[in-house]
Amino acid sequence: METDGVVSIDHVSPEDSQEVHVLAVDDSLVDRKVIERLLKISACKVTAVDSGIRALQFLGLDEQRRTSESDGFVPSLKVDLIITDYCMPEMTGYELLKKIKESSMFREIPVVIMSSENILPRIDRCLEEGAEDFIVKPVKLSDVKRLKGYMATREVKVGSHDRRSGAEGVGIEINNKRKLEEEEEISDVSSSPPSISTLSSSPFASSPSSSPTSSPSVLASPIRRLKMSNTD
């Protein structure tokens, strides 16, 4: 498999296949370095690329490999999560998200969008397209810790559901929960706002249940962070 165009890639041996493998996409060198470290420190294998096109190439979904879906091409490194910046030249994170969700082979992979801009219509659009979550930059360790929950969720759901309905069902469920949380949050936020860092580090501590899939406070946290960022 070609690796030119991939900026940084971990060597994954068969024994490592248990470890979570994240494909990170960001055109900023500084941000790539930071997200890579955040993921590695959270025990993830990381492949970091600098564009949506490179990401598609890595997955084998690029234009030049139209045959990938029919010839049984499988990337040598299974990808468990894709985390991508929104604002990128040539192909935005949203466009990349669409391409992934259109692919029968990769639509199951959770995709998380990162953006420095807290724009609700943008966030809604991404969530509606099937993004698992939306993180407002700069990304913190607590954000990455939350992501690991999505990967565990996926393993549970792929086993027990029909591929198609399973993915869509959960996606829609998360979107609805997010909208509900959003409505609840609006009244919360107007009273004295605590600092952003305390909020973003609280989800697991305040979660009543130990399972990340059922905890509404885990899903609430990206919206909380978004609201708090507005006070900057």
Add this chain to the structure above:
Amino acid sequence: MTMDVNQLQAKLREHQSAMFQQGFLDDQFSQLQKLQDESTPDFVLEVVTMFFDDSENLLKNMARCLEQVPADFKQIDAYAHQYKGSSASVGAARVKSVCATFRSFCETKNLDGCMRCLQQLQQEYSLLKNSLQYLFRLQNDIKAAGGSFS
């Protein structure tokens, strides 16, 4: 001039504290420090070095764009957006703040405002660079003297 480890550590704490108090750095810088450990002892230095390189390129590009007639505000805004992003990622709060102002001047196509912002950015970058280089120097001196810092 030789100083013992304790004195150096005190100086480091004081300098770092001042940088936060004066708004040069924000919590994101602390986040980066948390990501550094024995396996990645130069992580912060590496990220900051990348940021310095990025800064210099962006400042040069913005200056070049502002010299053009007519100025391409869309392009300048793209650079300011990039710079705002990377400064946010390393915790360079004052730089980030000036970038935000810069962007609003781009939006209103205010050439004068943009030029003043560029000047301010160059100043802020220069101050930050000097301060951080001093911080890293203190850290190195502490390490060399056999000490450590959190």
